[in-house]
Amino acid sequence: MRIDLPDPSLVVLIGPSGAGKSSFARRHFAPTEVISSDFCRGLVADDENAQRATTDAFAVLHFIAGRRLAQPRFTVVDATNVQREARRPLIELARQHDLFAVAIVLDMPEAICQERNRSRPERDFGPHVVRQQRSQLRRSLKGLQREGFRRVVVLRSPEEVEGAEVQRAPLWTDRRADHGPFDIIGDVHGCHAELAELLRELGYQLAADGTSATPPDGRRAVFVGDYGDRGPDTPSVLKLVMSMAEAGTAVCLPGNHDMKLVRKLKGRDVRITHGLAGTLEQLEGEPDEFRDQVRDFLDKLVSHVVLDDGKLVVAHAGMKEAYQGRSSGRVRDFALFGETTGETDEFGLPVRLQWATDYRGKAAVVYGHTPVAEAEWLNNTINIDTGCVFGGRLTALRWPERELVSVPASRTYYEPAKPFLAPEDAAPLADEDRPAFLLDVDDVAGKRIVQTRLARTVTVREENAAAALEIMSRFATDPRWLVYLPPTMAPTATSSRPDLLEHPEEAFAEYRSVGVPHVICEEKHMGSRAIVVVCRDADVARERFGVDGGETGAIYTRTGRPFLDRPVDTEAALSRVRGAVESAGLWDALGTGWLVLDCELLPWSAKAMELIRRQYASVGAAAKAGLNATVAALDVARARGLDVALLLDRQRHRIEHVDDYLDAYRRYVWPVDGVSDLRLAPFHVLAAETGVFIDRDHMWHLEHCDQLVTADPDWFQRTGRRTVDVTDPGDQATGAAWWEELTVGGGEGMVVKPMSFVARGRKGLVQPGIKCRGREYLRIIYGPEYADPGQIDRLRTRSLGRKRSLAIREFGLGVEALERFVRREPLYRVHECVLGVLAMESEPVDPRL
């Protein structure tokens, strides 16, 4: 006897003690799939036969079964289950998890059970127990199906048990093994002409009568349902999809209209509304057997499908994550109608819950059902019903390409209940259409494990996430603009030269030793890091970033705070950037309407004025006052013959140090009265609609930045650079000399980067950049007098390990954020990475590095 079991499902073994349930389970199922009541008794009471522990043992059994079904995993419950009360919670459990429960009954003759129990000394209960269990079982047998078991299998003799064979079959909704490629087509509603045109557009060959089609190279069509009603030619649409389904070139899903038609065709009493009358009229002209075929075809359609290794889910009205790949009445309801509150709006249409707003599943969900002006991704879901029958368009989504293809309706076939705007009339993505909430605290709080393409898995510790969340929530710019945060950067290993902490030599050597021969040295501007997101206009900002306050971009610091306090200044700066991008022709050259630029915004005092005054100048002023008075006193003392020469000498040196320190910060200060006094020095063109440009080398980035400088030389600042072959001593010397030249006058220094944006060595990613800061500049980091021989030697021990590891992880997270954004992944997926960068920054690291 063959027993077919859906996988996953909950299998409940039923039979008196000694019926052979455990042996049956051992033979047919994996040990981890079987949960036995005896085992659970052992877990809670150290004794598999402890009857007093039964209540607790079953609590554990139900808990484990529930967790397994949530996974979902195939689960077998091995207990007597002869009483209805024992079975009820199990059936309820399967229902809760929208999976089938199957009963396998071992109805063995009493003698056999008694015999087996006698041979097991631990089962010392009297023969009345088995007798009673058997009679309970016999009373239950008839009603099992009604109790809620999807299938009931009864084995009545040892021979039948011996001959049983178990076969598992995936649920009908589970077509994960089917990899497509697919063309998923929205609600057709009898618009046969548009469907034929769309299929041709997608490369399908249509028969002359338009009732069959051959797809191009291995593609398959997936229909989201609602084949008929309202439109002009439902029979032809049905013929076409049925023939394709028959030929295996289409996967058809049921829509709510289709289900109503089935009921009508089965002779049930349904209200002839919402265009059903037209369909019935059109079907009148068809032979009876066609109507029967239609009925049978539609009746067999499965609520939804999970395709392509679980990466794609298609259902008529959507499918929330918890229901995907499962089967129950409410799953089917969800597939047909979506999630409704039960209320209706002023047009008499059901009020829908925004399940897509809350969707956080890994699988992309493609659906239709509710006409929208524009098919648009939201949290990895997309509604492709663009209202063809209402005069909109018929839309297909190509998978895995994720391209949208659509054809316009040749006319409005049906007036919608709710005003439905054709795309050109609709205000694209008006405020009310956009889900109010894009980010949930669950998306960001707690320990997070982020998968990045570059740096693999990055773990964000809970307390760091909490700290980042606080910063993000209170200080950061609108999260929709935060598509990137820059990584921290480690300095070079400490120089071996006596008077320096940092020198390019060490950076060159490091890249050489990890197998990177070509590096680029970029001048480090002493300003503040600024990420510039700039859109061609407010429309692009609205369409691509979903920001509808009229902003055209954002400029923010490395911690995500708005760089400029007043929005009007931000817009002024953006318009300056936009002007340069425009005249450099970068919109077209990069095929985009927006850009993310990685820049330094100068002067330092623009952002740090308060810090410079309160901290830097204040220290300098106190130092000068103190040291001058000291030198004066020593001078007087020396004049009267005291031996203070050494002391005096030392204090004079200190004054020199302090003077150098004053010069160091003064260089980075200039008055800023308005945006035009700022200078922007871009050095990375990070991303645009066409991609994240980490596959271009740094020369490419700098050359594109140069174009901006050329376009607006008064406001953009060029980044000086030198390329160095680190296997060539002469080249290295030239590079070092250039650094010398940059820093002797107080320049901040330079950043040494591998020529390619992303470089890998034997141990994975290499540092994306290493900074070599100038001797004078370091005074504002290490203190005014750090370069004093008495101090510098004690500063040489620096542990760079953590900083370097953070730099790699943050680099990976930042790039991942951009890649997710470019792929149009949901905001919470982008935000997760950005928040990760910020969280990494709350790791304690020596701030001088």
Place this chain on the structure above:
Amino acid sequence: MLLTVTTTHRPATDLGFLLHKHPQRVQTFSVPFGEVHVFYPEATEERCTAALLLDIDPVGLVRRGRGASSFALAEYVNDRPYVASSLLSVALVNVFKSAMAGTCKGYEELAASAIPLEASLPAVPARGGESLVRRLFEPLGYDVRVAPIVLDPKFPEWGEGAHVGLRLAGELRLAELLNHLYVLLPVLDDDKHYWVDEAEIEKLMRRGEGWLGVHPERDLIVRRYLKKQARLYFPALAKLDEAAPPVEEPDEPGREEQLEERVSLRDQRLGTVQSVLKSSGAKRVLDLGCGAGVLLERLMREEYESIVGADVSVRALEQAARRLKLDEMHDAQRQRITLLHSPLTYRDKRLIGFDAAALVEVIEHLDPPRLAGAEQNVFGSARPGTVVVTTPNAEYNVRWETLPAGQFRHPDHRFEWTRGEFATWAQGVARRHGYEVRYLPVGPDDPQVGPPTQMAVFSR
């Protein structure tokens, strides 16, 4: 860092005996944070100046994990090596121990008598400005000269900094001068380079003997000297009260009153919030942005079934847990209160299902662009039946004389609204989310500028 002490007492070189340092020698002493050199720039019969040069080793001074500063490099780029701070106090007791004790073998009479003295310090961190310098030293009989230090002569527009040059002249015992400096320089600086514990009270009593008890700024001195730790300064003040009966202190009614007014305003605000919550009939309440739990503590005393405090700051929640003594609560009490780490601008489903919510002085801490997110979270998602929102009334700010015009009441405020601005926002919220709104004044309702705090009560 330099301190010079000059006397014109005859013979002035007796200063050498008092200090126990020979005027013709240059002496060097070692202290934990560097070296101290003592020398005499002048030493004549008429005039003698002793100089104490404190050469601080900044690298040695850096200690890891010292209090969080907003400026990450504060440990490395700071004024400590150059200014008169608690480091100088420590150097003084190290180097001039007997002078500070007022003992001087063979010169007991001189040590016990008032002589003309002048102390000079080129850079003193004066938190509180010139006025505090004067308030601290003038009551002790000094002629005080304060020389402001410009921040950077290259940028005159930056003005003067927090440091001043200080010269104190007076006729007093040397020990008195040194003890005054020992106590008052760290008080002016409002900082200490070492951990302060009970032992610090003893030091203060010893160094302040004879003058601190009757100093008009006694309370301020004690508070600052003991790093504003209540567990230290209350006992210290009590000791001083025992030692010397309290004298009539010249009150500063302005400050006192202002303080009182502020305290009572907070009381009034919380009280009003409590009344509104109570009258709404709510059983389950939210305190959004609960901070350290001042309101939660009050709510716990009332008969709410469930109280949830939410805040974006983990630290604030820890403080709240301590204030409420969460650890020691009985189960029945403990079940009534929950603290949640929740940023207002991200939707939090845990906030759904409450009767009322309070946002007391919260919205003004949000950046205006994030306000819409908070609005959605509270009014769109959580949707309690009643929402109480309080925020400063910007119009009232003119009534506070100490608040410079155009400045916010708190540095973290992102905005302060007029009554009109608040009403515009509140009406928009009410319309968008189906609430009704009414307004209540908190604090004295000024006929021209309204109350100091404005409150909106939303209900649906």
